[in-house]
Amino acid sequence: MPRGLNKLTAISVRTAAPGKYSDGGGLWLYKRPDGGGQWFLRFTIHGRRREMGLGSTSDVSLKNARVAADAARSIAKANKDPIKERDRQSREAARSIHVLKDIALDAFESRKAELKGDGKAGRWFTPLELHVLPKLGNMPVAEIDQKDIRDTLAPIWHTKADTARKAMNRLGLCLKHAAALGLTVDLQATDKARALLGKTRHKSKNIPALPWIEVPAFYASLDAGSVTHLALRLLILTGARSGPLRFLQEAQLDGDVWTIPGEAMKGRRDRTPDFRIPLSVEAMAVIEQARRHARDGYIFPSVRKGVISDATMARHMEREGMQARPHGFRSSLRDWLAETTDAPHEVAETILGHTVGGAVERAYRRTDFLEQRRILLERWGQHVTIGVDCSCK
Missing domain, CATH: 3.30.160.390 (Integrase, DNA-binding domain)
Incomplete structure (x- = not known):
């Protein structure tokens, strides 16, 4: 010694x-x-x-x-x-014991600014929360491989294909987030899992839509002056999605223009400009009638509290024996534009609130085609009110 x-x-x-x-x-x-x-x-x-x-x-x-x-x-x-x-x-050592649920929450937190309403609706995190984290949440992220992912998503791979796809994509983003934190992960694990799971047998279905030529008859049937009828009429006339329409507030209306806040648009972010919808003469008449039901600033309130639900409008169409659903009226309008007008593609797509062109093209295009859309929606309003009794308005 x-x-x-x-x-x-x-x-x-x-x-x-x-x-x-x-x-x-x-x-x-x-x-x-x-x-x-x-x-x-x-x-x-x-x-x-x-x-x-x-x-x-x-x-x-x-x-x-x-x-x-x-x-x-x-x-x-x-x-x-x-x-x-x-x-x-x-x-x-700390990196090696990070579990997936912690990584997933951190990844979600870092992406909130990119998500509509900071992701409060839960749509980004829900596929992970329901279908991935219950099985893999407490597992160190460094140990997760393609077999773990395959076994986790196999039960819904063919039966809930869209949900499984979202869960797989979110999980891939979590693995990338873990790698960015300096953790040792297999970034190819989700791709390998897809190969093991194979091609899904599930075929996605489009939301049923009413053919545009049948829209006037249905529009005419909405003559009760109720919140549900009026909401469906405005949905048809504007081509808007049901979410922004159900939450339509008086403050969003300025003359014959309805401005939807950017954060309320599907797939949009807080930095997205507001979306303007020109209101036809018929749309203005519907709004004026709906104002009689307004409560707490909302044009289409529910019977108890809040606003009318999307299910309320869908159930009305079910009771009428229809396969079509409220969202399908956007397809009805788009088909009418394609088959009966010479509307340019970018104008027709803008009517539906779709993003048109790449980032560079959008940066140089400063117009939202408001006046062109106004003319087309006025014509659409005239089409859907064919045969409508004016006394019902």
């Missing part, structure tokens, strides 16, 4: 009075007045004297303190800082 080492004994460590005691080789014991003690190692690295804590005497025995001191001295002899090396190992 080299001279000057192992000066302390287990008994002296336990019975020593308050103070500092050397065990040799830079290992020291600091005994506190309360009887507790701490181990620390003094060493010099790059000409700088440093002290490294090795734990308390209640957790680390004299023998283990010497082992830790030997390991640290070996690192210092290799011209590395034992403290920085320990911190590096701690970070690597």
Whole structure:
């Protein structure tokens, strides 16, 4: 045994009075007045004297303190800082135990600014929350492989294909997020899982739509003047989605223009400009009639509280024995534009609130074709009101 080492004994460590005691080789014991003690190692690295804590005497025995001191001295002899090396190992250990649910929540938090309404509706996170995290949430992200993903999504791969696709995509983004944090993950795991799962047998179906030539007859049947009837009429006339329409507020109306806030548009973000919809003469008449039902600033309130639901409009169409659904009227309008007008593609798509062209093209195109859309929607209004008794308005 080299001279000057192992000066302390287990008994002296336990019975020593308050103070500092050397065990040799830079290992020291600091005994506190309360009887507790701490181990620390003094060493010099790059000409700088440093002290490294090795734990308390209640957790680390004299023998283990010497082992830790030997390991640290070996690192210092290799011209590395034992403290920085320990911190590096701690970070690597922490990275290796990150579980998927923590990564998923962090990924969701970082993407909120890109999501409609900061993702409060839950549509981004829900596929993960319902179909991935219950099985893989507590698993270290570094251990997740294609077989784990396959086994997790196999139950819904063919029966709920769209949900499974979203869950797979979200999981892929979580793995990329983990990699960006410096974690070791298999970024190809989701692609490999898709290969294992195979092509889905599920065939997506379009929302049933009423042929545009049949829209006037249905429009004429909406003659009760109720909130549901009036909401469906305005939905047909404007080509808007039901969400913005159901939450239509008086403050959004300025003359014959309805302005939908950008954050209320599907797939849009807070930085997206507001979307203007020109209102036809018929649309203005419907809104004027609906104002009689307005409550708390909303044009289409529900019977109890809040606004009319999308299901309310859909149920009305079900009771009429129709396969078509409210959202399908957007397709009716789009087909009418294609078959009966010479509307340019970008104007027709803008009527439906679709994004047209690439980012560069949109940057240089500053118009929203408001006047062209006004003319077309006026013609559409005339089409759908064929045979409508004016006394019903």
